[in-house]
Amino acid sequence: MNAPREPTLVVDRLTTRFASRSGAVTAVDEVSFSVAPGEVLGLVGESGSGKSLTGFSILGLVDPPGEIAAGSIRLKGRELRGLSAREWRALRGDRIAMIFQDPMMTLNPVLRIDTQMIETVRAHRHVGRDAARELARDALARVGIPSPDERLRAYPHQLSGGMRQRVAIAIALLNAPDLIIADEPTTALDVTIQAQILFEMQTLCRESGTALIWITHDLAVVAGLADRVCVMYAGRIVEQGSTAQVLETPAHPYTRGLLDSTPAANAQPDEGGQPQPLRQIPGMAPSLKEIPAGCAFRPRCTHASELCEQVPPAVELAPGHVARCFHPLPATQGVKP
Amino acid sequence: MTLFILRRMLQAFNVLFVMSLLVFAGVYAIGNPLDLLVDPNATAEDMARAAASLGLDQPLWAQYARFLGNALQGDLGNSFIHGVPALGLIVERLPATLELAVVAMLIAVLLGIPLGLWAGLRPDSWSGRTIMAGSILGFSLPTFWVGLMLIMVFAVQLGWLPASGRGPTAEVLGVPISLLTADGWRHLLLPAANLALFKLSLIIRLTRSGTREALLQDYVKFARAKGLSNARVVGVHVLKNILIPIVTVVGLEFGSLIAFSVVTESIFAWPGMGKLLLDSITQLDRPVVVAYLLLVVTLYVVINLAVDLLYAALDPRVRLAGASQ
Ligand SMILES: Nc1ncnc2c1ncn2[C@@H]1O[C@H](COP(=O)(O)OP(=O)(O)OP(=O)(O)O)[C@@H](O)[C@H]1O
Ligand code: SF4
Ligand SMILES: [Mg+2]
Numbered sequence: 001m002n003a004p005r006e007p008t009l010v011v012d013r014l015t016t017r018f019a020s021r022s023g024a025v026t027a028v029d030e031v032s033f034s035v036a037p038g039e040v041l042g043l044v045g046e047s048g049s050g051k052s053l054t055g056f057s058i059l060g061l062v063d064p065p066g067e068i069a070a071g072s073i074r075l076k077g078r079e080l081r082g083l084s085a086r087e088w089r090a091l092r093g094d095r096i097a098m099i100f101q102d103p104m105m106t107l108n109p110v111l112r113i114d115t116q117m118i119e120t121v122r123a124h125r126h127v128g129r130d131a132a133r134e135l136a137r138d139a140l141a142r143v144g145i146p147s148p149d150e151r152l153r154a155y156p157h158q159l160s161g162g163m164r165q166r167v168a169i170a171i172a173l174l175n176a177p178d179l180i181i182a183d184e185p186t187t188a189l190d191v192t193i194q195a196q197i198l199f200e201m202q203t204l205c206r207e208s209g210t211a212l213i214w215i216t217h218d219l220a221v222v223a224g225l226a227d228r229v230c231v232m233y234a235g236r237i238v239e240q241g242s243t244a245q246v247l248e249t250p251a252h253p254y255t256r257g258l259l260d261s262t263p264a265a266n267a268q269p270d271e272g273g274q275p276q277p278l279r280q281i282p283g284m285a286p287s288l289k290e291i292p293a294g295c296a297f298r299p300r301c302t303h304a305s306e307l308c309e310q311v312p313p314a315v316e317l318a319p320g321h322v323a324r325c326f327h328p329l330p331a332t333q334g335v336k337p
Numbered sequence: 338m339t340l341f342i343l344r345r346m347l348q349a350f351n352v353l354f355v356m357s358l359l360v361f362a363g364v365y366a367i368g369n370p371l372d373l374l375v376d377p378n379a380t381a382e383d384m385a386r387a388a389a390s391l392g393l394d395q396p397l398w399a400q401y402a403r404f405l406g407n408a409l410q411g412d413l414g415n416s417f418i419h420g421v422p423a424l425g426l427i428v429e430r431l432p433a434t435l436e437l438a439v440v441a442m443l444i445a446v447l448l449g450i451p452l453g454l455w456a457g458l459r460p461d462s463w464s465g466r467t468i469m470a471g472s473i474l475g476f477s478l479p480t481f482w483v484g485l486m487l488i489m490v491f492a493v494q495l496g497w498l499p500a501s502g503r504g505p506t507a508e509v510l511g512v513p514i515s516l517l518t519a520d521g522w523r524h525l526l527l528p529a530a531n532l533a534l535f536k537l538s539l540i541i542r543l544t545r546s547g548t549r550e551a552l553l554q555d556y557v558k559f560a561r562a563k564g565l566s567n568a569r570v571v572g573v574h575v576l577k578n579i580l581i582p583i584v585t586v587v588g589l590e591f592g593s594l595i596a597f598s599v600v601t602e603s604i605f606a607w608p609g610m611g612k613l614l615l616d617s618i619t620q621l622d623r624p625v626v627v628a629y630l631l632l633v634v635t636l637y638v639v640i641n642l643a644v645d646l647l648y649a650a651l652d653p654r655v656r657l658a659g660a661s662q
Pocket of ligand 1: 018027045046047048049050051052053054063064065066217287288
């Protein structure tokens with residue numbers, strides 16, 4: 001039985017725009033990727049590159065004046081674009097769950113943990129309060145929260161940041177979703193807790209066959225966690241492939257720049273015994289209103305040519321390794337050849 | 338909790354003491370009640386006798402000392418005009434005012450919160466804008482003018498509702514209440530609506546801005562991401578958060594409703610405390626004025642305490658000072 005598993009989620013040329021008085025801006029631009037059951041997909045990019053918005057688009061939670069302008073989102077073969085509000089609601093929190101960036105803000109400050117968990121169960125299943133509470137307690141225990149019964153009766157402000165994020169993760173797990181979108185859920189936490197939560201999430205999703213999209217701006221996190229990586233720049237996915245392909249043989253100059261500016265990639269001392277200095281990508285990420293025509297990375301790219309004034313097509317360099325660049329870097333230029 | 342309440346009561350006594358000083362001195366400064374009380378043709382001897390009988394011949398500090406001594410025993414003095422205890426006179430009028438204030442506040446809250454929520458959820462819609470425009474009117478139109486207009490339209494032109502007085506009341510435990518008779522309600526409706534208008538506008542605006550702010554919060558988006566129904570997101574997640582400031586404001590405004598129903602009560606000839614106050618001021622009936630102000634301060638203190646307790650009950654992050662020991 002080696003037949004390729006049907007992907008849990010297929011996103012195809014997803015485009016999300018914001019209408020404004022000065023015209024529409026495109027925040028997510030023809031984004032395509034897929035995630036298989038039990039697979040972890042890392043979505044990497046600088047602040048403002050459209051990672052969260054990609055997540056919210058998949059969840060049908062883009063607030064006006066934003067809207068999904070084109071593309072398709074298929075969950076287990078079912079097209080989600082064009083679903084009614086009621087159908088979306090039935091899906092959210094049940095088949096697709098999302099964990100937000102800031103654990104301090106995601107839980108409602110005036111509702112007890114049990115209220116916020118039980119309502120999530122009961123929004124999707126016809127079970128009694130007691131049965132729902134039992135599920136909530138199990139979920140808290142699964143994410144490693146000690147004395148879950150006590151925690152259930154607590155208010156969010158009585159828990160630490162790490163605990164709150166675990167509660168948010170437990171809420172995401174409650175209805176055993178097919179897909180979890182985790183939006184930098186650990187950036188607000190300290191490094192040890194971050195590593196713990198990463199590991200636990202990975203294990204939980206592998207075991208249950210849940211597809212996981214892990215959004216982060218930190219390539220080091222992705223290296224230890226993801227099976228595949230998508231690199232986003234100015235609303236577009238500029239490179240994607242297996243974690244090894246993207247991190248070891250980056251083809252897009254932007255990915256290369258990101259790797260060079262990551263401390264972990266430079267931790268190896270060179271021959272002289274000195275750690276290599278971090279190299280920052282010159283320039284700034286463009287704001288949505290002034291994304292350059294053609295390749296958006298052009299003003300910051302040392303490899304740019306006239307050709308780059310056109311939008312580069314997605315080119316498959318190796319099976320599964322795709323980059324949008326006219327002058328992809330040769331594989332030998334990778335960090336670890 | 339008990340400690341908290343005890344501490345607050347101690348504070349209340351201090352406030353009352355300071356208030357009594359201020360009020361007493363203030364009332365003493367305006368006019369001479371003897372000019373109004375005694376026949377202008379009376380002899381100087383008559384005047385002196387009257388002054389002595391009312392204690393007005395004493396210096397201010399002695400008058401105050403006597404007042405304070407009596408007040409501590411629950412006696413706030415007799416009305417110069419009616420010759421009966423001032424406090425009794427006011428308490429007699431209290432139910433009428435309280436009833437008016439409660440109904441006005443109920444109107445303001447029961448209409449204001451849903452309207453404010455609606456306007457907050459649909460800020461750009463036609464209905465949302467209309468609600469906000471209405472609330473601006475409610476803010477800016479003077480109460481007495483609105484009162485007169487209400488009388489013009491509903492009492493004079495349409496003849497639907499009576500323009501003045503309290504109408505029949507029914508007694509509950511010796512307290513006369515209009516709410517129990519249909520005609521009582523008819524009398525209450527216009528003055529209550531008049532009194533409610535400003536508070537209604539206030540609550541609409543407060544609810545709307547609270548709603549708009551709450552809708553931007555992550556916890557609302559997270560609640561949506563959990564697949565909750567709109568009714569639950571708005572009715573529980575949003576409402577429970579915005580109720581906290583609303584309760585505070587409603588509490589404080591309730592005090593001012595009671596204290597300043599004066600205008601409405603005189604327009605609609607509503608026999609409440611406000612009307613009594615006006616009459617007492619024009620007649621320089623000092624004990625009644627002093628007793629009224631002290632009673633209002635006491636009401637404020639009690640309402641404030643209730644608001645604080647309610648606040649703590651609504652917001653889990655608030656711990657009452659002293660409650661944790
Ligand atoms: N309501 C909105 N109106 C207009 N533009 C918006 C709106 N919400 C988001 N954007 C824009 O969409 C772009 C993508 O935002 P997004 O939150 O997805 O970035 P991100 O990659 O998650 O960044 P971060 O790492 O800071 O979270 C940003 O440039 C942002 O300014
Ligand atoms: S397409 Fe051109 S500008 Fe864009 S990254 Fe590649 S080389 Fe640089
Ligand atoms: Mg983000």
